[in-house]
Amino acid sequence: MRIKNHPILDFARDREITFYYNGQEIAAYPGETIASALHAAGIRKLSTSSKHHRPRGFFCAIGNCSSCFMVVDGEPNVKTCVVEVEEGMVVEEQEGRGDLSEKM
């Protein structure tokens, strides 16, 4: 689901890029955020809550709420609703609090 005609904005969708969500190939357009590209691909669950591990999805869409935190190219706690998707990006669902043990 993507907006095709918008009264103010133009969407340049002449070039498609590919990124990975939990190992699965996903198509996106440059300029889209990771979360919006996932949303367009029908993916609703982005992370889980830290205590009860309940599903968390696209929520505030402006980088405030922490609901869309995902692991992007090994970096945890990435606000996928405000970070633009890039060719070949490896995006993974985040389980609860971000894990930095790989960074030590």
Place this chain on the structure above:
Amino acid sequence: MKNSAKVVVIGGGVVGLAVAYNLARLGVKDVVVLERAYLGSGATSRCGAGIRQQWGTEMNCKLAKKSMDIFEEMNEMLEVKRDIELKQKGYLLLAFSDKEMEQFRKNLEVQSKFDIPSREVTPEEAKEIVPHLNLEGIVGGAFCPTDGHANPFLVTEAYAKAAKRLGVEIYTYTEALDIEKKNDKITAVLTDKGKIKTDKVVNTAGGYSQQIGEMVDLELPVKSERHEILVTEKVAPLQGPMVMSFSYNIYCQQTPEGPFLMGYGDPNEPESYNINASWHFLEEMTKKATRLLPPLKHIRVVRQWAGLYNITPDRQPIIAEAEEVPGFYMAIGFSGHGFMIAPMTGVILAEMIADEELSMDLKLDLGRFERGDLILEPSVV
């Protein structure tokens, strides 16, 4: 509001509430706590939430050890519904010079007298305890495995609720304006909501304790100074102990919920009541922290704030009755470590007020500053 009380405690932070709870526990009826904002709104809720027993003076060591003993039993003692989040993963103190290491060794000797299980560690051992530590410049350290963290908000709430159950009246948003005296004896506390007759007042006003002193014409040897802190977003458990250095000037811990909490003491900070957050702190702090603990550069800062240290010339608190003003008690000048020694402070000061035998001998009177009888606490950030 009551118009008379046996004891009026001015300051509803953790210390004031611990004093009030212990007074009630000892059977003192009619205890009132005055708090001009909400409970813990001063230094208590702004503090670094650490509990350290590794001190350099006998008094600080004793108070800290006995307070930790109380923290360990606190959930049961205060019948806490929500756990106080005590975490005992230690404090790792780092030395950056041989001279600093010498001081640590002296401190360790004092600590061992009071059964504080601290020990010297080599840089390699420090790295085993905190694997993401950058060892550059570190010559050694000290580690006490039973030091740690508790949640200041929950501890404050626990003391307040326990005190209330025992009949203590707590008046928030009620400010003490003046203390009335007659023939050098305290007769009443004047508040913005009315007068409370009493002959015993306890000053636990933290960063504003000198202002309460002025109400009984006492010039207290304490000054207030802003100290800043920041907190990061939550991450999975990464760092067990609090990492601290006096010379590198930092403390940094990960609280049980997951965020990192850190601060340092600005040597150029003037005496003031300023509690605004600064850009300067944010820049300095993040540089310091990521240099010493590199993985922290992957975590975002979510908030920063400041609170007041109430500092004495020897960095030890004043826990005593003022000789010049009978009935005027104080637990002030904690110099940045009030939260961690609040439990035992509450016990001792309540015993003093209730005229009971003291469960610990204490030499933290006001007169020591005039006598010049100071033992300087060397280990303060």
